[in-house]
Amino acid sequence: MYSLVKQKDTVNKWMERFGVRFGIYKSGNFHEQLFPFDPIPRVISHKDWVEIEAGLIQRVNALNMFLEDVYNDKSIVKAGIIPEEFIYSSSGYMAQCEGITPSKKIFSHISGIDLVQAKDGKWIVLEDNLRIPSGASYPMIARTITRKVSPETFKENAVFDNRNYSTLIRKAMDHVNVDNGLQVILTPGRYNSAYFEHSYLAEKAGVILAFADDLIVENDTVYYKGLFDKRERVGVIYRRISDEYLDPLAFESTSLLGVPNLMRAYAKGNVAIMNALGNGVADDKGIYYFVPKMVEYYLGEKAILQNAPTYLPYFEEDKKYVLENLKTLVIKDVAEAGGYGVMFGREMNDEQLANIKHLIETEPRRWIAQEVIDFIDLEIMEGEERIYRKADLRAFVISEAETKVWHSGLTRYTRSPTSFIVNSSQGGGFKDTWIMKK
Amino acid sequence: MQTLTATKINSGISSAKANRLYWLGRYAERVYLTLHMLRKHFDLMIDEDKDSYISFCTKMGIENKYTSADDFTKRYLFDCSNPESVINMLERVKDNAMMLREEIMTETLCYIELSIAHMNKPEVQNKGIEGLQRITDYMLAFWGSIDERIVNNQIRHSIKFGKYLESLDLHIRFDYQFNRVEEIFARMLHSVEQECYICDELTLLTLKQHMTFDDYKNIGVLQLINSLFRS
Amino acid sequence: MPNGTVTVGRDSFGNLIRNGYIGDYHNYFEFEATGIVEQTYYCIEEKLNPLYLYPSKYTQPMKDIQKLLDGVTLPPEATTLEKVVLLSAELRKFLAYESGVTSIQTTAEEALVIGKGVCQDFSHILIALCRKNGIPARYVSGFMKGEGFTHAWIEYYENGVWYGFDPTHDRCIETGYIKIAHGRDYSDCALDKGVFSGLAQQKLEVFLKVEEQQQ
Known part of the structure; x- marks a missing residue:
């Protein structure tokens, strides 16, 4: 590993050559920047991995069952496990998806589960991302490069290969493909922050990268518009556009990114969309609290992976606890994402605390509170120096005929020593994630 | 190493893609x-x-x-x-x-x-x-x-068409001799014949008539070249 | 104008949707829908979808709606209709009818802040008030006899039946209203929606006529 660390600059030159970037908007202007890469990998032992893998498969299976249930029978509500209010007032719940069963009954084909490792070694789930989890292409390309730059590192360490991610995606697409149609990745365009990933995955998975204009819906069927008005039937769309922009006739009517009437084709079962629409109801910060209960309800098993200790002010008992212990908790706005709407009680002054107390009392459903987890810091290189920073892990779970976990993951770290929030839109970097074979 | 052989079972080219x-x-x-x-x-x-x-x-x-x-x-x-x-x-x-x-x-x-x-x-x-x-x-x-x-001929020829068309344009602008220009024109025609969809046939016909020793430096020829692509 | 195709389907709220599309170049898009409506007493028997109990996009109860609510006390023994009537009466103290002040994008809360609005705003606010009091309520788009425009009102739910109430005219509906669509709020039941591609100016014209059929 030492030789790899020494080669940091060579690695970064390769990153530049491959155009590994992500886009951000700064004061209204689009910039592309390199995603800072730290050469010291996160290493997960085989023993740890076996447990994480089993836990992730279990969790994602339960989440998929929940999604099918919530848009059909709602037995989990009837059983009194989740209050109906948490479903109907979730911003991710889509009434338009009621009664729709997607191809092969899979809702979340690609799930990004964010985890941290606590100081006692336990892995804890912080968040589920079941809509458009992104970031897998970065460790995939980082591995391609580090193996070139420092082959001896990989001779000495038995690490699972991670360059098969695109194959996993392709298999997931093929599995749900309707009538053996074209497979496309639908991108909002090159000014999207994850455009690099969209185009890279299309290349590596051997599928078409489509822009909204390339697709058309006729007679509730989706076609790719070829030359000479040739229409090619599309069977599966791995879309990288969020639900509300996907179809201007069904949702946001001002959207130029979407395909008119796509929702109708989808509802009729004429095309598979991955991930399914309406998945936001299952990765809502409010629903998160109930995921271990889902595992018990749908699978009859104890959840292998634990959540961070979470309180819902919606329940009187929890509200009381939260209001009394505000100073030690982290408060999250369920409607926000990407590291926004997260507040640490210990950083708030009296006025802010009073303000948040009032909000919790008047709108209890809007907030969740969690204990602050003391998680393991990871080593990163800052110049020639090794320093420690907060880091999380996004594991990618693929659901097709069976549920599989990609043998790697995106490890993101904060660049600022005081920050607890690791998110690429807030200026962090990334590491490769090694899963050891033995 | 497990990678997918990126074989494309299909050849989706939309008009926007042809343009690019x-x-x-x-x-x-x-x-x-x-x-x-x-x-x-x-x-x-x-x-x-x-x-x-x-x-x-x-x-x-x-x-x-x-x-x-x-x-x-x-x-x-x-x-x-x-x-x-x-x-x-x-x-x-x-x-x-x-x-x-x-x-x-x-x-x-x-x-x-x-x-x-x-x-x-x-x-x-x-x-x-x-x-x-x-x-x-x-x-x-x-x-x-x-x-x-x-590997996809349609893709490769479409790019090559743009390449030779540009080359033709610049060689004429920079006063190259007719035999050089004629060579490039022939190469462009080759890529067009493979993928005729990409160019306007009528314009091509007119251009062929004017691609002669006497005529090729006329300003009209440059205009024809630049309106050849059917977007 | 080239001829288009029309397909028919239903949305997840049960509304009938007709869908048309023209692929060739065209300068205008026109459609005409006609029908004969037989009027009966306004009540719809249906199983309740709990969806209509919770705030939606246009009916989020924010500060001003909460304030309005704090000012009303509903007698616990009152019937659902009585409660709706009380809420509607209270709403009229804060909202005056005036067109051109709000738009189709105005939320219940925003209209209340302005203090003026049209049928859409009256309906959104009343829906928010009903739902906050545990009364399921939904938005309805449709027509009234003798009006040149579309109209909007609400339906509230009691014992397995949806009943109509028109907050703009502050009255319950027995007959004389032609319902086209219902949903959580306006965004679920726009009467027409469309997109076109190309660089063009657009101008929308709607002509509506409702008249009694000669026997």
């Missing part, structure tokens, strides 16, 4: 040939005609807004805010190439990334045209990679 393929070819060839023409003019500027850059502008069909040969070197080559600069031609190549990554492959796109990174280095900018031999090398590698990696 064509412009990718044009801009990439424009970068390559502009550097080639520039070297000739820079050579003249040494001891024969110190204002040769002015005639370069005239032939290129751009306004001479430059105050001196030095100003021309700086701004025509490296100035990102100058829409006609070489660095901006490269940015246009990249715009199209990025949208075509899955067709041309990352390995091909790399040469454009490398070119732009190279041109933005201060030490390269200080050297002027001599520092840009590397760009020429990258562009040749780019074309090699296109030939080597793109």
Whole structure:
């Protein structure tokens, strides 16, 4: 590993050559920047991995069952496990998806589960991302490069290969493909922050990268518009556009990114969309609290992976606890994402605390509170120096005929020593994630 | 290693994609040939005609807004805010190439990334045209990679059509002899015959009539060339 | 104008949707829908979808709606209709009818802040008030006899039946209203929706006529 660390600059030159970037908007202007890469990998032992893998498969299976249930029978509500209010007032719940069963009954084909490792070694789930989890292409390309730059590192360490991610995606697409149609990745365009990933995955998975204009819906069927008005039937769309922009006739009517009437084709079962629409109801910060209960309800098993200790002010008992212990908790706005709407009680002054107390009392459903987890810091290189920073892990779970976990993951770290929030839109970097074979 | 052999069972080309393929070819060839023409003019500027850059502008069909040969070197080559600069031609190549990554492959796109990174280095900018031999090398590698990696004929010919069309345009502008122009025209016709969808047949017919020793320098021929692509 | 195709389907709220599309170049898009409506007493028997109990996009109860609510006390023994009537009466103290002040994008809260609005705003606010009091309520788009425009009102739910109430005219509906669509709020039941591609100016014209059929 030492030789790899020494080669940091060579690695970064390769990153530049491959155009590994992500886009951000700064004061209204689009910039592309390199995603800072730290050469010291996160290493997960085989023993740890076996447990994480089993836990992730279990969790994602339960989440998929929940999604099918919530848009059909709602037995989990009837059983009194989740209050109906948490479903109907979730911003991710889509009434338009009621009664729709997607191809092969899979809702979340690609799930990004964010985890941290606590100081006692336990892995804890912080968040589920079941809509458009992104970031897998970065460790995939980082591995391609580090193996070139420092082959001896990989001779000495038995690490699972991670360059098969695109194959996993392709298999997931093929599995749900309707009538053996074209497979496309639908991108909002090159000014999207994850455009690099969209185009890279299309290349590596051997599928078409489509822009909204390339697709058309006729007679509730989706076609790719070829030359000479040739229409090619599309069977599966791995879309990288969020639900509300996907179809201007069904949702946001001002959207130029979407395909008119796509929702109708989808509802009729004429095309598979991955991930399914309406998945936001299952990765809502409010629903998160109930995921271990889902595992018990749908699978009859104890959840292998634990959540961070979470309180819902919606329940009187929890509200009381939260209001009394505000100073030690982290408060999250369920409607926000990407590291926004997260507040640490210990950083708030009296006025802010009073303000948040009032909000919790008047709108209890809007907030969740969690204990602050003391998680393991990871080593990163800052110049020639090794320093420690907060880091999380996004594991990618693929659901097709069976549920599989990609043998790697995106490890993101904060660049600022005081920050607890690791998110690429807030200026962090990334590491490769090694899963050891033995 | 488990990787997927990226075999495309289908060949989806939308009209927007055809458009990008064509412009990718044009801009990439424009970068390559502009550097080639520039070297000739820079050579003249040494001891024969110190204002040769002015005639370069005239032939290129751009306004001479430059105050001196030095100003021309700086701004025509490296100035990102100058829409006609070489660095901006490269940015246009990249715009199209990025949208075509899955067709041309990352390995091909790399040469454009490398070119732009190279041109933005201060030490390269200080050297002027001599520092840009590397760009020429990258562009040749780019074309090699296109030939080597793109299996789909329709895709490859569409890019090549743009390439030869640009080449034809520039060779006529820079007063090349008819036999050279005729050769390039033949190569362009070859790519068009493979993929006739891409060009306007009537315009092509007219162009064929005028592509003669007597006529080829007429301004009308350039116009025909530039309206050949059916977008 | 080239001829288009029309397909028919239903949305997830049960509304009938007709869908048309023209692929060739065209300068205008026109459609005409006609029908004969037989009027009966306004009541719809249906199983309750709990969806209509919770705030939606246009009916989020923010500060001003909460304030309005704090000012009303509903007698616990009152019937659902009595409660709706009380809420509607209270609403009229804060909202005056005036067209051109609000738009189709105005939310209940925003309209209340302005203090003026049209049928859409009256309906959104009343829906928010009902739902806050545990009364399921939904938005309805449709027509009234003798009006040149579309109209909007609400339906509230009691014992397995949806009943109509028109907050703009502050009255419960027995007959004389032609319902086209219902949903959580306006966004679920726009009467027409469309997109076109190309560089063009657009101008929308709607002509509506409701008249009694000669026997």
